[in-house]
Amino acid sequence: MGSEGKALGVTKRLLIDGRLVEAERTFASVDPATGEVFGHAPDATVADTEAAVGAARRAFDTTDWATDRELRVRCLDQLHRALTEHKEGLRELTITEAGASRMLTHGNQLDVPIEIVRFYADLLRTYPLTEEIGVSEDRGRRHRRWIEKEAGGVVAAILPYNYPNQLALAKLAPALAAGCTVVLKAAPDTPLTTLALGELIAEHTDIPAGVVNVVSSSEVAVGELLTTHPGVDIVSFTGSTQVGRQIMAAASSTLKKVFLELGGKSAMIVLDDADFDTAAMFAGFTICSHAGQGCALTTRLLVPRESHDEIVEKVAASMSRVSYGDPAAPDTYMGPLISARQREKVHGMVERAVADGAKLVIGGEKVDPGFFYKPTLLANVDPDSEIAQDEVFGPVLAVIPYTDEEDAVRIANNSIFGLSGAVHSRDEERALRVARRIRTGTFSINGGNYFGPDAPFGGYKQSGLGREMGVQGLEEFLQIKTLATVVA
CATH class of the missing domain: 3.40.605.10 (Aldehyde Dehydrogenase; Chain A, domain 1)
Incomplete structure (x- = not known):
């Protein structure tokens, strides 16, 4: 070759x-x-x-x-x-x-x-x-x-x-x-x-x-x-x-x-009885996989309103541990975005999200040389805002508070997309009940990995x-x- x-x-x-x-x-x-x-x-x-x-x-x-x-x-x-x-x-x-x-x-x-x-x-x-x-x-x-x-x-x-x-x-x-x-x-x-x-x-x-x-x-x-x-x-x-x-x-x-x-705008739902540490680890590392350039990645994190700040702090700690840099290095977790054009798109969406009222917790910065973008966490995101509705294709996680389980399901389904999603709960039956209400083609329960050559992959809606x-x-x-x- x-x-x-x-x-x-x-x-x-x-x-x-x-x-x-x-x-x-x-x-x-x-x-x-x-x-x-x-x-x-x-x-x-x-x-x-x-x-x-x-x-x-x-x-x-x-x-x-x-x-x-x-x-x-x-x-x-x-x-x-x-x-x-x-x-x-x-x-x-x-x-x-x-x-x-x-x-x-x-x-x-x-x-x-x-x-x-x-x-x-x-x-x-x-x-x-x-x-x-x-x-x-x-x-x-x-x-x-x-x-x-x-x-x-x-x-x-x-x-x-x-x-x-x-x-x-x-x-x-x-x-x-x-x-x-x-x-x-x-x-x-x-x-x-x-x-x-x-x-x-x-x-x-x-x-x-x-x-x-x-x-x-x-x-x-x-x-x-x-x-x-x-x-x-x-x-x-x-x-x-x-x-x-x-x-x-x-x-x-x-x-x-x-x-x-x-495209996708998949939601990870953290229920109020979940192991917050485990959920935060999954949320933080998942969004940084391949610098967020994956259509099925969970880019929205739905958390109980009363636990919003606690979970945000845990997710921020998780994302701060993501190693990024030379993709050829064996210990690098996250490489660059594909192009300067894509990085500018991601950065523009983050800037508009902050202007719209989201709180920038970590990240939001370009890193040179190459097309790197720091793992970025946005808190208190409006579920109807651009950053919560449009595909970013970058390492940007939007945290959205919800009131109760019904509200979480409603927000998760409030999207033109229906590709994937996830839920975390110590009660697996409860998690499964929620999973079945989300209109997506794939779904992960408590970190379950559905992906493989034998598993059909595709989406609902758009x-x-x-x-x-x-x-x-x-x-x-x-x-x-x-x-x-x-x-x-």
Whole structure:
């Protein structure tokens, strides 16, 4: 895979129709821990993307990829092996390009995502692609009826920057298992990490030409093409709710199937009987995971009004222990934000929150060099304010007091989003009762970790459509055909 990590001059190639190709131009990839350019990615044009879609269409329509289960299992096994063998190179690249801390790459940034491929390879071996639904009688004849599950077609998979390995593999592995062909578009802020995946596919698997195509581009027109192209059957997008709305509208002209994993403003509810120390530790460290750049992170902390100041003090102590700095260092918990642009957005939201009456307890400061932002805690936040309603995507926690359990549930559900959430209580039955009242797609009870290749992930409301990972993640890429024949 060539030189990785912080080495200057890291370059990658597009994967189109089975060939690793250069583009006519490139764009820079920046190390967010230093603010310096460390590599360049090919800047695919609309014409390059047309070629990628054409290759995916041909591979789906003219080869047996969609019907050869054995081949797909073998290729997924090969991909898992290649990812495992090249994991350390991918780790250094992810640390440098995404600003992910080394410790996080041993979890959801790299090591866990690799096992998504293993999960779908194993699932494909046993997943029933046919289902008998019984014999019916009609007009004196008996009819055997059954269902067959077929590949959905050509998939346009469009990625954000925050978890480039996890999000790429959560789309790619089930799509390939289902028999689809794919055009995978890297995020402009983390292109090299995704292009490295294309290199592994080209060099270490038997995946046929055109089945997987990987492009990177700084052009908005490339993404627009993928969402409107008549040769694309399914769009799988992870990113902001605003862009998700635009993609859904664009895809409507050809009635594509759309999977959307969008924003979140998840609430952690600390009930009055909770262990405040444990809850404060979870709240403080969770919001600083990957510098707050996670759509499912609990960014609102709902606390009993009479215990507000006590819990704020405990959370502030927890956040003050968060180590931040060079993401390559083994003891760094939090790395930088992805860009100067994102840091300015975060800082602007914090400043407006304080102006609106929130109390800045700790943080609220930019740290140079690079794009670091100190862990930030805001107290006495109005539940209807911007900081409590809009996604920040930074290490900023908003503490909101509530009056009673009913009020806590109301505030938690007072959001256009419905991705995740959490609750803490010494009474697990009470916690579960509250969890079931919150309209979100995932939920943690007393620190329970739901995340894994076998667990479906997605949201209610404007947090998206569909589910990624688990059996449900495979089924997003399947079509259902009902058949019948006359029986004697």
